Amino acid sequence: MKIRRIAWALIALGLAAALLGSVTAGAQEVETTSESSGDLQLVILHHNDGESQLVQASSSAPDYGGVARFASLVHQLRSQATDDGAAVITISSGDNFLSGPELSVSLGDDSPFYDALALNLIGYDALTIGNHEFDLGPDLLARFITETTTAPFISANLDFSGEPVLAALVEQGRIAPSTVVEKQGRSIGIIGATTPELTYISSPRNVAVMSNVAEIVQAEIDRLTGDGVDIIVLSTHLQALSAESDLAAELTGVDAIVAGGSGALLADESTVLLPGDGDPYGPYPLTATLADGASVPIVTTPGDYTYVGQLILTVDADGNVTAIDDTSGLRRVIGGEEADAVEPHPDVQAQVTEPVAAALAELAATPVGTTEVPLDGRRSPGIRTHETNQGNLLADALLWNGQRLAADFGVPEPAVALQNGGGIRNDSVIPVGPISLLETFNISPFGNLVTVIEDVSPAQVKVLLENAVSRVESSSGRFAQVAGLSFVYDPAGTPQEIGEDDTVTTEGSRVQSITLDDGTAIVSDGAVVADAPSIALVTLNFLANGGDQYLFGDGTRTHLGLTDQQSLAAYISEGLNGTIPAADYPEGGQGRITAMTAEMDDMDDGMADMTGTDEMADDMEGEELPATGAESRLLFILAATLILAGLLLATATRNRKRLTI
CATH class of the missing domain: 3.60.21.10 (Metallo-dependent phosphatases)
Incomplete structure (x- = not known):
């Protein structure tokens, strides 16, 4: 009888340890609940x-x-x-x-x-x-x-x-x-x-x-x-x-x-x-x-x-x-x-x-155009990790509006457009079919002003694109969608870092080449080309003012009197005559942005597996899943050992009793 009592005591201790381990792992119980008034x-x-x-x-x-x-x-x-x-x-x-x-x-x-x-x-x-x-x-x-x-x-x-x-x-x-x-x-x-x-x-x-x-x-x-x-x-x-x-x-x-x-x-x-x-x-x-x-x-x-x-x-x-x-x-x-x-x-x-639903219904009933191809505006993987056709559409809209309005505002025609991924908000794939005015608001909701910046030096262009890819691993909204140029970057390179005083504290080495659409080289083999020209660039006032740590230099800034949403709507309805052609906006983009290795594809797949939902990637940088504490694992090991010992002892006792009878 004494041995059996010891066996059941061991089992009870094991169960108690298992329960304690479960509580510790779940972090639900802080300590014993007080019964005081x-x-x-x-x-x-x-x-x-x-x-x-x-x-x-x-x-x-x-x-x-x-x-x-x-x-x-x-x-x-x-x-x-x-x-x-x-x-x-x-x-x-x-x-x-x-x-x-x-x-x-x-x-x-x-x-x-x-x-x-x-x-x-x-x-x-x-x-x-x-x-x-x-x-x-x-x-x-x-x-x-x-x-x-x-x-x-x-x-x-x-x-x-x-x-x-x-x-x-x-x-x-x-x-x-x-x-x-x-x-x-x-x-x-x-x-x-x-x-x-x-x-x-x-x-x-x-x-x-x-x-x-x-x-x-x-x-x-x-x-x-x-x-x-x-x-x-x-x-x-x-x-x-x-x-x-x-x-x-x-x-x-x-x-x-x-x-x-x-x-x-x-x-x-x-x-x-x-x-x-x-x-x-x-x-x-x-x-x-x-x-x-x-x-x-x-x-x-x-x-x-x-x-x-x-x-x-x-x-x-x-x-x-x-x-x-x-x-x-x-x-x-x-x-x-x-x-x-x-x-x-x-x-x-x-x-x-x-009242809000009624206003949205009116926007949804107002057509802007149609698309012949699905437009990828997902965040991650998507516009915050690589080139997409919807990102190209937004950047092209900025460039088209910047060039058509330049003379009216007395500024040089921009050669390049830069749109941050964080400013594209629909987080979805828009299917083939009509595009409504409501959809343009869903894509570009912030009301940022289209802004031309003059005299952006080639060295500054490299700083801009180094910033664009400096946090691509964490799906940062600073990742850029571009028009008027193409660039190649190495994800394994050193990411650029910018201090609180808006100066580059660590020079980036990711951007390997930048080439304007007319063939002019801005960066080659990671270095700024000696005789590369300065350019005018069109972007959004949020970025022009230093948003997402974009540093454009001291060039004159001029707002062109329309928002990002108005820019997109005008480009679809007027610039593209109401049709977004599949030939110009193929799924996967046009090769404007190229990562040198397959590392980015692997990273995108891993990111999707980790989050399980695209929404979670919004603004979530550098997260780690919580780990179960070592003390919980030790408690479970102790529990298993005690229970096993108790069962073995109880079994031995039963067998001994049978032999005695």
Whole structure:
């Protein structure tokens, strides 16, 4: 009997170790849940990157997403949690609107800001400022904040003093580094942080961006905790989840991080996903380690009003997170006949969805032309990794408009056009058939101005194209689509690096040759040709002003009075007489951009396998999948050993008993 008790004890220990290993690997249990009366169940409802996707997730998925369904789900989850006695806070982690056809509806005379109206009807405790809020400049952001009346906008590392209209909102408390929410007698501090890359991926004008994010955020944590705030939530828009993990390693006193900008899908096997979503980037939540060794959960959503995140924490009387409820996770936004379908919120449907949908229907009914060939505007692999026929179309449109309008504006005709992949936004393959005015907005939504830059030297042209291919491995939006020249680059070469002062700190060696369409060599064998000429170049004002770290030199810049969307529409309807010919825009491009090795094809395939979805590649640079800790593996090995030993001992005992009988 004693041996049997030992055997079963070993098995029990093994099962306990297996359970502990499972908890450690999943990072769901922080420590034993306290039963004290001071516990608070805190539910954080969150999303990010709504990006004006107000009507539906996409034209091909009318039952997915949409801000009216999203609002219904948020209200439903908030009500359920409140009825269960939980404290609920609701956070958006940035990119609350995005230039495009939906936003254009808000820019008409006497139109409300529909994105702001939707956010008011949903109800938030804090709204973090992302990069896309600045795409059309600080003045539009100021209008958006003014019309979003329910919550403060937060960012600790932005200085708004150089923009009077935003500085006034700081004085009014509408913009702040953080906000404090009182729930059930507990003070919850929510701190905001915005990507330090803001100055070259958007247009903040005179808003100063401070890059010492960890130092600034820690100072705000210390200030809040010094004021008696015992629960700290950090809401960030840093573009990549690896950035949040790195930031966490420099901080203490953070209880949860709600991230935006990466587009990552975090989910477990039990999460019900929208049809077509690929493999998750990692579990919900991810876990990072703070500077003092404590663990902190990191959560995010894929954006576009397709999911509501729900992080459920148990917080003790001292403000320590003691448990993460295993029902935490994403809740999909879906209609139709699905069991978890939600009806659109009636007020949001009437005041936002219906007027925006009506305006989009009018754009969709306005023809621009037709295409004889599928146009590839996918992000990765696609316009951010190599030449595509849709990228060529955009670049050709810039060159055609630049040349036809040059005389009207007194500038030389540009010889070359440069379009950044990040400015092409439809992220799809447009099929053979009609092209509507709405489609041109979907492709070129930002309203950037067509701009001619004079006297661009051959050395500067090399710097431009070195920048274009400097981050191709991470599908950066700076990858260029070009017209008027062709170039060859070596992916194995040294990538160019540019410092914060807009100077080249590491010269690139990737670009091997650049040749104008008339045969003039600009670069040969990696070196600038001695007698190569300077040229005029047409691009977008975002890039001309240093966006995506493009350095064009000191040549005169002249706006030609039309946007990128207008440039594309005019080129299709007038420049191509309404037909995009397959002969001129073959699938795969025309050989304008050539990688010297097959390395890029292998990289594209690997990138697609890693992400499982094209959307996840948007702005996600240098991500790594989270690894299971060594301690979890050791626990499972220990569990297996103990269980095996127990079973062997029990078997031996049974056999011994049989022999005795």
